[in-house]
Amino acid sequence: MRLTELKITNLRNLTQVSIKPSPTYNVIHGKNGCGKTSILEAIYLLGHGRSFRSHINKRIINYTAESLSVYANLLPIEDDDTETLQAAMPIAIQRHIDGSMELKMNGQKAKTIAELAKQLPILLLNPDSYQLLDSGPKFRRQFLDWGLFHVEHGYFAVWQHFQRALKQRNAAIRLTHDAIQVKLWDHELIRHAEQIHVWREQYFQELLPIFLEILEQLIDIEDLSLEYKKGWRKDVTLTEALQNNLEGDMALGHTQSGPQRGDVKVLVKGMPAQDILSRGQQKLIVAALRLAQGKLLKKLTDKSCIYLFDDLSAELDQQRLQNIINVISNINAQTFMTVLEAERLTGLLPMDQEQVRMFHVEQLLNDSKTLTTMA
Numbered sequence: 001m002r003l004t005e006l007k008i009t010n011l012r013n014l015t016q017v018s019i020k021p022s023p024t025y026n027v028i029h030g031k032n033g034c035g036k037t038s039i040l041e042a043i044y045l046l047g048h049g050r051s052f053r054s055h056i057n058k059r060i061i062n063y064t065a066e067s068l069s070v071y072a073n074l075l076p077i078e079d080d081d082t083e084t085l086q087a088a089m090p091i092a093i094q095r096h097i098d099g100s101m102e103l104k105m106n107g108q109k110a111k112t113i114a115e116l117a118k119q120l121p122i123l124l125l126n127p128d129s130y131q132l133l134d135s136g137p138k139f140r141r142q143f144l145d146w147g148l149f150h151v152e153h154g155y156f157a158v159w160q161h162f163q164r165a166l167k168q169r170n171a172a173i174r175l176t177h178d179a180i181q182v183k184l185w186d187h188e189l190i191r192h193a194e195q196i197h198v199w200r201e202q203y204f205q206e207l208l209p210i211f212l213e214i215l216e217q218l219i220d221i222e223d224l225s226l227e228y229k230k231g232w233r234k235d236v237t238l239t240e241a242l243q244n245n246l247e248g249d250m251a252l253g254h255t256q257s258g259p260q261r262g263d264v265k266v267l268v269k270g271m272p273a274q275d276i277l278s279r280g281q282q283k284l285i286v287a288a289l290r291l292a293q294g295k296l297l298k299k300l301t302d303k304s305c306i307y308l309f310d311d312l313s314a315e316l317d318q319q320r321l322q323n324i325i326n327v328i329s330n331i332n333a334q335t336f337m338t339v340l341e342a343e344r345l346t347g348l349l350p351m352d353q354e355q356v357r358m359f360h361v362e363q364l365l366n367d368s369k370t371l372t373t374m375a
Helices: 036-048 113-119 137-151 155-175 179-183 186-218 238-244 246-252 279-301 318-331 361-374
Strands: 002-009 017-019 025-029 067-075 089-096 101-105 122-125 224-229 263-268 306-309 334-339 356-360
Touching: 002 036, 017 361, 025 036, 036 067, 036 089, 036 113, 036 122, 036 306, 036 334, 089 113, 101 113, 113 137, 122 279, 137 155, 137 186, 137 263, 137 279, 155 179, 155 186, 179 246, 186 224, 186 238, 186 279, 186 318, 238 246, 279 306, 279 318, 356 361
Parallel strands: 025 334, 025 356, 122 306, 306 334
Antiparallel strands: 002 017, 002 067, 067 089, 089 101, 224 263
16 A cells, blocks of 8 residues: 555644655655654554554644544555556544544544554654664564564454453452462463464564565674564473463462563574664664565565654664665655655655655645635
8 A cells, every 4th residue: 555645634733734645755854843753653643543652642632723633545556566546545543632533444434443554554663663672572572463463364353362361361360369260261361372373483484584684785793683482481382381380470460471471582692682782783673674574564465564764864874774775665665754854865765756755844834824824
């Protein structure tokens, strides 16, 4: 899918902004604080139902309004790079200051954000993306879960069933302190947990060679490796792990074994990458992981994701920037990137104006004010 039209209303300082993006590169530039990142935030809202900057609606809705809205038209693109004759699909999200949310797709109300997310796979790389490496396994599990949500049809339902069983088992641990009551949930938990592990491991094995190939194009890091951890010891089944850890679970008040403890370890010379590498090196590793996800998504489903790069040029020299752009070109994904000055990308992007569109945020806001005054 590609965004062919984007309309933003009352998201932070973007009271009314409308753009028609290029199907390939879209550069959003302007001074700090003008709203560049807010445009990426609007696109992210469409695909995730939430902001990547704040979970509090009041902070992302313009102070003069009671709600924000983001509207877009999506158009499928065929492998031969020609637009299909199918009509564009309109999607929209509206978030209210009281926390409520409304979703629409093709003119009909959507029940869950998952319905929109399936249509709009979005991957973000921003200055906080290094958290994927150094902010705990939760972020890396989310990394795996995003990929499986988009490539494995039944994953989301199985994940929901597992979360429900885990919640009930943990409740039994805390509230009853009765081993028999706790074990009642083991069968349900194990059944879904093992399926999640099978899918995660398969996804990881398919992603790994793509990641290593892309990383080689971005940076040379000696002795770098990735390891998938399923969430319980390799030498025991989950049934055995739950039984062996039951006493410890009862003491701690939660289940210690299962995919909720899974992880992807990024190591350099056997040590955690975040303990050895610079912030710039970590950013390139995360970029390679995200780019690999987009490439694998295309390979397995024939769907293209949309990339959001916030402050892409920070901590990267011109050659590193060129390497990332070369990889993006090979993936053939629609990309939105913010930079302080458009000149920073001079010579790095194609010269064709149909492939590259520049959006100056201050000018977009001024155009919006002019249209409002004329109306």
